[in-house]
Amino acid sequence: MIRISTARRLADVFWPAFEERDGAVLLAGTRVTSPPEKFENLAAFERFFGHTHLFDEFRHAIPLIHDPEWDSDRPDAAHPEFAAAWELAKRIGQMWLAKLGQDFPNRVFRVYVTKLDDPIIHFHSVRAGERPWISDTEAAEAVARDELAVYVSRRPPYVPAS
Secondary structure, three states: OOOHHHHHHHHHHHOOOEEEEOOEEEEOOOOOOOOHHHOOOHHHHHHHHOEEEHHHHOOOOOOEEEEOOOOEEEEOOOOHHHHHHHHHHHHHHHHHHHHHHHHOOOOEEEEEEEOOOOOEEEEEEEOOOOOOOOOHHHHHHHHHOOOEEEEEOOOOOOOOOO
């Protein structure tokens, strides 16, 4: 059994509070260190400040291995606990999409879950004239390799700028 306080903290990870600030949707309480004007568009701003590294939220025993391509130590993606983290991150991505849709029913959102060296959940609003962080076409190969998941609250009624 887990403690109530632990369950409450997990609820905040799975079903977070979001807030709107100056037209941008962010995780509630996010400390913004750069203004939106420093980014390509508002979607890029939201995605940069609207993400969570799964390994920052949970303890794990995944060993580090050296990655010569990045010349750094990274969690071993072949470890069974990494596979469990990846599946958990994808579920959290779906929960975030549902929560964003509930909190902001008149907006369209894209939620991305990236595998890389640490599963990360990202999101941003979809706006006319703004390019998404990763288009469906750009995502297709990584999605097929199960290295990326993309969830969209509903399809936008326009073609985003390429």
